[in-house]
Amino acid sequence: MSELIPYSQQSSEVVPTGVGALVERKADRLARKQVEQLQRTKRVGLARLEVQAQLESARAQAVGYVGQQAMQTVAMVSQLEGQLGMACPLAVSRLQGIADMTALSLAEVVSDAARKMGR
Structure with a gap:
């Protein structure tokens, strides 16, 4: 059983001494180490x-950029298809086919x- 001795002259608190105090301090150190380990694990996880x-944000932006460029290109191809179709009405069906394939x-x-960047 541990003895209790006064902590200081001004304080009425007591501090355990003896074998029980050693076990208690060791348990406190162990608990402190476990808490520190949990905090490190949390920081690494975050x-x-x-x-x-x-x-993921960079992937989304990259896919969006590729899509945006493709849409602009399709719009330009469609505009050119219309202009060339007016200039040469006999070529309209062929121009439509080429524009569709493009x-x-x-x-x-x-x-x-999207598939490549999504990995």
Whole structure:
């Protein structure tokens, strides 16, 4: 059993001494180490989440950029198709076919980019 001795002359608190005090201090150190380990684990976990969020955001922006460029290109191809169709009405069906193939190819590029960047 541990003895109790006064902590200081001004204080009425008592501090345990003896074997019980050693066990108690060891338990306190162990608890403190466990709490510190939990805090380190939490910081590492939060850092990993932050990095993952940044990567996902960059992927989303990259896919969006590819899609945006493809849409602008399709709009320009469609505009050119219309202008050339007015200049040469006999070529309208062929121009439409070429414009459709171009649009489908661009859609495939966007799809491939999304698949590659989504990994």
